[in-house]
Amino acid sequence: MTANKLAPERLFFFDVDTQRDFLLPGGALYVAGAERILPALEHLTALARRLHIARVCSTDRHFLGDAELKRNGGNWPDHCMDGTPGQLKVEQTAPTHPRILPNEPVEEARFKQILEAAGDLVIEKQDVDLLRGNRYAQRALEWMLRRYDQAIVYGVFTEICVDRAVQAMLLCGHRPIVIGDAIYPVNARAAQGVLRRWQEGGIEVLSNSQLEQRLAQ
Numbered sequence: 001m002t003a004n005k006l007a008p009e010r011l012f013f014f015d016v017d018t019q020r021d022f023l024l025p026g027g028a029l030y031v032a033g034a035e036r037i038l039p040a041l042e043h044l045t046a047l048a049r050r051l052h053i054a055r056v057c058s059t060d061r062h063f064l065g066d067a068e069l070k071r072n073g074g075n076w077p078d079h080c081m082d083g084t085p086g087q088l089k090v091e092q093t094a095p096t097h098p099r100i101l102p103n104e105p106v107e108e109a110r111f112k113q114i115l116e117a118a119g120d121l122v123i124e125k126q127d128v129d130l131l132r133g134n135r136y137a138q139r140a141l142e143w144m145l146r147r148y149d150q151a152i153v154y155g156v157f158t159e160i161c162v163d164r165a166v167q168a169m170l171l172c173g174h175r176p177i178v179i180g181d182a183i184y185p186v187n188a189r190a191a192q193g194v195l196r197r198w199q200e201g202g203i204e205v206l207s208n209s210q211l212e213q214r215l216a217q
Contacts, residue, residue: 016155021086
């Protein structure tokens, strides 16, 4: 295996907030054109299933009292509200046998069981920042990074939650790879600044096809 190859069994995909309220027209925080990345997202999901690549997903799960909502003085209108269709992941990234890690007190034995069970790990959060949004997110991320050599990040939105996920991994001492054709911005200019910062920091940004070429099969 050459140095630039990636072994599927030694990496995991990190799917950031690919939910209906963000990606589908009519969603509560839909950004025009976001649905254009659905084929790229579908390809990554199929690739993970075909090559048995581990998947971790972050999802917004909001409640009426959450601080980030405008109703409570925050920056964002109601979105991904608990129990609504908009809170669900899009069909293209629907998790297989999801093991949910909620942002609520979980006994240590249950926490370990969630991490070690089969299926896609889903980290629910109540903040744009992954580490603030779920009290267990950093421990879960550190656990994944001990088990796997490389994280592959994609999702929405580039300069907001995707960047927060990248920063969380950097905090854990890991440089992820970002899939550039499977992310989407709210503000294209701001996103370009984030992309420059990533690349200046040594973070690779690959396309779907480049990733597939790098995978050792």
